[in-house]
Amino acid sequence: MSVSAPPRAVEVPRGTAVRRPVFAWRPDPADREVLWLYLLTRVGLWTTAGAVRWLFPADGRARKPAAFLSPWQQWDWWHYLHIARDGYFPGQTGPWTAGWDNREAFLPGFPLALRAVHAVVPHWAAAGALISFVAGGVAVLALARIARHRLPDPDAGRRTVLFFLLSPCAVFLAAGYTEALFLALALPAWLAAQRRNWPAAAILACLACSVRVTGLFLLAALVLLFVLTARGRRDWRAAPWLCLPALSPALYSWYLEARTGDWMAWKHAQERGWYRDFHAPWDAWSHTWDAAFHHLHPTGYALMWQAELLAMPAGVVLLMVLVRGRRWPEALYIGLTLWALGTSYWYTSVPRSTLLWWPLWTGLASWSLRRPRVLTGYLCVAAPLATTVAITFLTGRWAG
Template identity: 35%
Template sequence: MPQVKGRTVAQAWLGSRGLILVSALLIVLTSDIQFSDAVNNWDAHLYGLIAKDGYLEHDNATAFFPGLPMLLRAGLLIGLPVQVTGAVLAMIGSAASAAALYRLGGPWVAIAWLFAPTAVFTTVGYTEPLFCAAAFWAWERGRAGRWPAMAVLAGVAASLRVSGVFLVLALAVLVITTDVDHGRSRWRDRLIGLVWLVLPAGVVGAYLLYLYVLTGDPFAWYTAQSNGWVRGFTWPWQSAINTWSVAQPGGYPDHPWWSEVFRAEIVSMVLGLLTTGWCLGRRRWAEAVWVGIQVVAFSTSYWFFSVNRAVLLWFPLWIMLVDLAQWTPRRPWGRILHRSAVVLSVIAMVAAMVWWCWLFFTGHWAS
């Protein structure tokens, strides 16, 4: 693959955001959907309601961590609609995420992430762009041995979604397996890094304490997830069976495209398993924990749910895909087949991104 620089990543950011915006505008112009409604579907709408009314006014609102609603609330205080604040935060978050990926895996990794099939969720009022920005930079700082910055950034991520719990665990492995020279003994330095991780863990603890004061149940977020989205504990094999059954054609005759999205959830789970194995094979222990623990969590839900969005969090996945794309077969015919496969995969990925934009902006369930 040709060499690219940071300027190309910036152009990819503009191009991918522009393609998503054009998709939204075309939908608005060819239907009776208002632009403010198109960008405010599903969780974006729920986050806005929490920002306006608080947790107790809406059923199962405690399933959502408070970081994004607080930022949306701040926008309301200065007169900005939640849709505008959400979009602005998403633009900033996606740019910061791409910059971190540039540092973690190189420019092609950042570009691949920007054109991910579910990239629409990095342009609207969802937690993905801000979480990825904080988590990816926390990882970059942790890899460089900058424990305080790592902890603060991980704390920001932990305020946004429960994935912050998995981030803390994976960063702990990163601290233990990373060799840096701080002028201290190796194990003393690692102990200091682990102590710093008390900060993001404390952020999660603070939310649980808030829920206890508010509802009497410190795990009200999990109760809300189970009640609102059927995400109670299920054995992995039963979860796979449940997902497979609804992924069959005609599984939801009253809801077009639901079966297709569930099929994509299965594909995303397979990608998570492959990424975990790839990381283990290369002794990237912390990255394996980061992806693997999420795969386990998704597999113990009633069905595979929201995995399509979680692939945005799995930066090792994008590193793996770029690594495969840059592989050069020995034989000429192998190189031709490989390059053809790469080109077709890129086309398919961009087409899937446009399709996902259509799903979300038209109000269809999009994971």
């Protein structure tokens, strides 16, 4: 009986891009380990939320805890809920109405997803939590694969995700906020771009642009990455795909102009509601410093502004590291983000924005692989901070 020879491996010419799927349908063992870590941290956050219901009721004399999902219904959640339920301009109300909530400052991606999921999950808060839960799982898988793509160590993916999930503002990944959904689109877009799958990267970036304005900074990074890596006609034929992400903000601006007569209605709502008009970076630092240390605001707000003052220099250091390493696309993404956050009247939500800085988490993982004590030190500091921010948010106090 003859035995057939094994099939010969097909040689791939040097310089040819191997196009792998952004996500394989079957997670490998490393992916399953990351998902297990994700689930464990979700249990920890929901346990904290359950304790908050009992320990910190709105009425100190309450004999029953608050509703199960009430700790998650805070701050920006109400804007997303009102948009998903009532639309942007219900009953002919708008910026011309006294007491207007400036809801057009929030892009439509998350409210549209919330409305769609609500068709299946009747409870609005449960629908928001489900979106963030699923999106967060997609995000950590993509982040782990980005880390494994960049770092040679087999533990790189798990370690990067550990830094990310225990970051001080990690509670916002579980809340009905945009961070998890944005990352579930932006990180696979970046992963697809690294694999030179430009159509997939453009489609995902287009969706990310509908969720957060940070998607435009992602688009800039993708364009620069394309310019730096495109080789030959085959790659350049994909260049028109990179125009697609601009469609999301263009359509939203057109919609707002049709309703308000103002092409810049989104920006003007940001200015009215959150003081996001342009100021020189040194003025923004000065205003934030005054708010943090000059006893102008309640202590809870002042502490959060102190956190803003720590997060901004951390972002500048990250930018310098990326520039030094000649990682130009990531440096452009971080630089544009810092410019947008650092040129308002004062800093707002900079610590929360660190969740979107994937080079920070891969960089910390790389550093800890060279110096093991970095991980220990990070966990000892970040875990208490993450718990503090979680309790702050879940009790309805300002947490960024």
